[in-house]
Amino acid sequence: MILDSETKAVELPEDHGDEIRLWLRLLTCTTLIEGEVRGRLRERFDVTLPRFDLMAQLDKVPDGMTLSDVSKRMMVSNGNVTGLVERLVESGHLDRRTSDTDRRVQVIRLTKAGRAEFRRMAAEHQLWISDIFSDLSPKDVRELMRLLAKTKGSARKAAQKRALQA
Amino acid sequence: MILDSETKAVELPEDHGDEIRLWLRLLTCTTLIEGEVRGRLRERFDVTLPRFDLMAQLDKVPDGMTLSDVSKRMMVSNGNVTGLVERLVESGHLDRRTSDTDRRVQVIRLTKAGRAEFRRMAAEHQLWISDIFSDLSPKDVRELMRLLAKTKGSARKAAQKRALQA
DNA sequence: TTGCATTTGTTTAGGCTTCAAGCAATTGGC
DNA sequence: GCCAATTGCTTGAAGCCTAAACAAATGCAA
Numbered sequence: 001m002i003l004d005s006e007t008k009a010v011e012l013p014e015d016h017g018d019e020i021r022l023w024l025r026l027l028t029c030t031t032l033i034e035g036e037v038r039g040r041l042r043e044r045f046d047v048t049l050p051r052f053d054l055m056a057q058l059d060k061v062p063d064g065m066t067l068s069d070v071s072k073r074m075m076v077s078n079g080n081v082t083g084l085v086e087r088l089v090e091s092g093h094l095d096r097r098t099s100d101t102d103r104r105v106q107v108i109r110l111t112k113a114g115r116a117e118f119r120r121m122a123a124e125h126q127l128w129i130s131d132i133f134s135d136l137s138p139k140d141v142r143e144l145m146r147l148l149a150k151t152k153g154s155a156r157k158a159a160q161k162r163a164l165q166a
Numbered sequence: 167m168i169l170d171s172e173t174k175a176v177e178l179p180e181d182h183g184d185e186i187r188l189w190l191r192l193l194t195c196t197t198l199i200e201g202e203v204r205g206r207l208r209e210r211f212d213v214t215l216p217r218f219d220l221m222a223q224l225d226k227v228p229d230g231m232t233l234s235d236v237s238k239r240m241m242v243s244n245g246n247v248t249g250l251v252e253r254l255v256e257s258g259h260l261d262r263r264t265s266d267t268d269r270r271v272q273v274i275r276l277t278k279a280g281r282a283e284f285r286r287m288a289a290e291h292q293l294w295i296s297d298i299f300s301d302l303s304p305k306d307v308r309e310l311m312r313l314l315a316k317t318k319g320s321a322r323k324a325a326q327k328r329a330l331q332a
Numbered sequence: 333t334t335g336c337a338t339t340t341g342t343t344t345a346g347g348c349t350t351c352a353a354g355c356a357a358t359t360g361g362c
Numbered sequence: 363g364c365c366a367a368t369t370g371c372t373t374g375a376a377g378c379c380t381a382a383a384c385a386a387a388t389g390c391a392a
Contacts (some may be wrong), residue, residue: 004351012387018307019296023199025314030196031241032321033189038350040328046184068340075197080379082342087377104387128324133349135320137312141184144313147306148191152303155198159292162206208381216348234370246349248372253347270357270370 026151033132040128045121050076052125054084055093055110055118064100064109093117192317198300206294211287216242218291220250221259221276221284230275232265259283 012066040050057073058065065073071081085108088094093114099105110118177296177319187202205217224231231239252258254260265271276284299307 001199018304018311019186019299022299022307022311023295024313025311025318026192027200028241029314029317030192032325034316035241036321036325036328038266042351048179048377055373062172062239062302066340071341075194075201077380078341079343079355079381083378102388108342126186129189131327132324133185133188133317135316135323138184138315140313144308144317145184145188145191145312147302147313148188148195149193149298150301150306151310152191155195155202155298157301158298159198159202162202162226191354204380214347214380232370237371242348244371245351245373249348267357268370272371 010051036132037125039126041121043125045117047121050074051088052091052118052121054088055114056079056122058094058110059115059118059122061109064107065097066105067147068105070108088114105121116151172294182247189282201250203294206286207291210290213285213287214254216250217254217259218284218287220247220254221280222288224260224274224276225288228260228277230273232271232273236274254280 034049041047041049041052048126053074054070057070067078067081067085070085074081083107085094085096089108090113091097094108095111095114096106096108099107133141186276200215200305207213207218214316218294221235223236233244233251234249237244240247251260251262251272255262255274259277260274261280262272262274265273302310
């Protein structure tokens with residue numbers, strides 16, 4: 001920031017290169033790890049990452065969730081969830097029924113077999129993840145958590161701003 | 167770490183929960199930002215993120231790249247690039263020709279119009295990104311860069327390890 | 333109660349993405 | 363020179379994903 005002759009704040013043309021580089025590095029990290037996890041899931045369990053993620057959401061709740069809930073939590077579109085659930089019901093991992101109190105609502109939950117299968121996968125998945133992050137010290141992890149939380153907040157704010165003016 | 171009666175190192179069952187939470191937060195951040203950027207690219211320029219990314223790779227080099235180069239840099243499959251390039255050639259953004267020295271190789275580059283269009287998009291894109299990261303101080307940015315570099319290295323090492331034993 | 337906005341989920345069209353298999357051109361070893 | 367392995371790219375099948383349009387159910391307000 002610079003003050004001109006009349007002591008008024010003047011913006012210099014800013015350099016946004018750092019943020020771009022940060023974004024690209026963030027994306028690279030995620031892509032790299034995601035690819036690794038996807039590959040291992042396929043190799044070991046012949047399952048896709050989206051299916052694993054969906055099952056992970058459902059494993060956290062005993063009584064199931066609605067499709068909308070899943071859609072929000074996974075940050076994917078409604079139509080996407082519809083298809084994903086379809087295939088998981090087909091394969092016997094999920095159970096689906098219409099809500100008693102609201103006939104628009106579909107409640108899905110893991111079947112017994114689905115839950116067992118997920119737990120099996122999750123146990124290994126956890127080892128992969130800690131292997132992938134194994135070069136980071138506990139302090140690094142804490143610091144990354146903190147900075148990513150801040151990033152998330154910042155991104156949400158920017159998204160909110162756009163959503164309002166649209 | 168614990169030392170047993172014979173003074174030999176013994177591992178306790180470790181808690182991998184921190185790494186999982188870190189991974190989920192990393193993924194959330196990326197998904198959030200990616201969605202935001204995709205939305206804006208569509209709104210403002212009616213272009214998809216993969217096309218923008220591909221053009222960004224090509225903008226960096228004056229003489230074009232081969233499909234394999236693009237595939238490696240974007241960390242996506244070969245077949246993916248084939249289709250992406252097809253559509254961008256179709257729309258007049260890209261120019262494609264077979265290499266003189268190796269007839270397997272396809273060299274692609276931005277057309278004049280394609281480059282102009284990309285520069286127009288990139289200018290705004292940069293502003294979006296710095297808006298999205300605007301809550302982070304320069305120090306935060308530096309620290310994130312450092313930790314993500316470390317993460318990238320760690321992930322690559324883990325991926326390497328798996329690739330070797332396969 | 334009727335009417336209207338909202339919410340929930342499905343469908344459709346188009347595009348992205350991977351993996352696996354395959355073809356063609358090149359390279360390297362003999 | 364010949365053949366095997368490698369490299370570069372394409373194709374096909376399956377699945378993932380979005381945006382937009384839609385139908386059904388709900389809820390609220392006049």
